[in-house]
Amino acid sequence: MMNLEDLVNKKREDADIVHPSPHLWNRIESQLPADSTKPKLNWPPLAVAASLLLCIGIGYFWGKNSASGTQSYADIKALDPQYARQMAMYNGVIQEKRKTLASLKAYQPTLYVTFEQDWRVLEKSYQELRDTLPNHPNQEELLKAMIDNLRWQSDLLEQQVRILENLKSPPNTDELA
Amino acid sequence: MYSEPHGALIDRCLRGERQAQFQVYHLYAKAMYNVAYRIVQQAQEAEDILQEAFLDAFLKLGTFRRESSFGSWLKQIVVRKAINQLRSRRELLFSLDQTPLAEEDPPDDAWDSGDSIEPIVNALAYLPEGYRTVLTLYLFEGYDHEEISQILGISEVTSRTQYARAKKRLIDIIHNRTVS
Numbered sequence: 001m002m003n004l005e006d007l008v009n010k011k012r013e014d015a016d017i018v019h020p021s022p023h024l025w026n027r028i029e030s031q032l033p034a035d036s037t038k039p040k041l042n043w044p045p046l047a048v049a050a051s052l053l054l055c056i057g058i059g060y061f062w063g064k065n066s067a068s069g070t071q072s073y074a075d076i077k078a079l080d081p082q083y084a085r086q087m088a089m090y091n092g093v094i095q096e097k098r099k100t101l102a103s104l105k106a107y108q109p110t111l112y113v114t115f116e117q118d119w120r121v122l123e124k125s126y127q128e129l130r131d132t133l134p135n136h137p138n139q140e141e142l143l144k145a146m147i148d149n150l151r152w153q154s155d156l157l158e159q160q161v162r163i164l165e166n167l168k169s170p171p172n173t174d175e176l177a
Numbered sequence: 178m179y180s181e182p183h184g185a186l187i188d189r190c191l192r193g194e195r196q197a198q199f200q201v202y203h204l205y206a207k208a209m210y211n212v213a214y215r216i217v218q219q220a221q222e223a224e225d226i227l228q229e230a231f232l233d234a235f236l237k238l239g240t241f242r243r244e245s246s247f248g249s250w251l252k253q254i255v256v257r258k259a260i261n262q263l264r265s266r267r268e269l270l271f272s273l274d275q276t277p278l279a280e281e282d283p284p285d286d287a288w289d290s291g292d293s294i295e296p297i298v299n300a301l302a303y304l305p306e307g308y309r310t311v312l313t314l315y316l317f318e319g320y321d322h323e324e325i326s327q328i329l330g331i332s333e334v335t336s337r338t339q340y341a342r343a344k345k346r347l348i349d350i351i352h353n354r355t356v357s
Binding site: 019031033090093151 | 316
């Protein structure tokens with residue numbers, strides 16, 4: 001018969017049953033020093049306003065002409081700025097991981113195609129959620145579902161990158177021995 | 178030197194890249210929140226611990242010497258903060274239970290309450306803090322009794338005794354909860 005230690009060892013991954021609040025990251029971020037990759041802006045307010053208008057304008061036409069990739073968070077920001085910030089973060093992570101995955105395509109072309117189909121499914125359901133948002137009676141819940149979806153996309157891509165990287169590197173003789 | 182699975186990401190965090198910090202948070206937040214929650218059994222406190230632990234980790238990343246994985250370094254920070262939290266509640270008391278385990282009272286090793294881990298995690302809430310801390314550190318976080326004795330400032334014998342008792346109590350709790 002199994003003992004307690006064996007069971008916990010075997011099922012360790014199922015032991016994480018609670019989730020931190022979705023806003024915890026925003027609390028952490030608010031106390032971190034400014035992002036080192038972002039140049040500090042020192043513009044007078046009017047110039048900021050003018051460039052914002054320009055950005056919105058460009059963003060509008062860009063949005064009209066591009067299928068996906070860059071996302072607009074203006075409406076989400078109006079609903080909940082913290083969620084908008086996280087969505088932008090997740091989107092950055094997702095774009096970055098997709099690029100990494102694409103750079104590994106040559107090693108496993110067939111597998112890459114299957115992987116792409118997998119994350120496209122999630123991307124499609126994200127888009128469906130996104131499209132229902134403006135008229136949805138419970139926008140808070142919908143935003144949560146969108147964040148969950150982005151987290152799953154990010155998790156999935158992370159796993160896929162790891163798999164392709166492992167297949168790329170030569171087998172570790174220490175582990176085989 | 179330990180080969181860090183997220184080495185490149187950690188390097189970017191060292192440079193203060195927000196996107197990389199977010200990715201690291203995303204990778205570890207749930208696991209670390211559960212580590213804290215299992216010890217303190219209080220959602221708000223577990224969140225505060227997580228917040229402080231990630232801030233510490235990002236701000237003091239330069240002191241991470243890469244002798245272990247980033248994950249286990251971060252977990253040490255979380256565990257230390259969770260135990261300090263219990264100490265601040267004055268709930269981490271071992272004094273009543275320092276007597277060695279009697280020979281005639283061996284812990285029941287057999288497990289016959291199904292193969293789901295959830296009842297075990299849920300039963301942690303009903304254990305006294307001292308028992309719960311030793312039990313979670315050993316059973317869930319993978320520390321051995323030598324490490325637990327250092328973390329908690331108790332003897333290795335006390336850690337073993339506390340663990341055996343905690344385990345027995347835990348099994349009793351699960352049995353009683355299933356029966357009633």
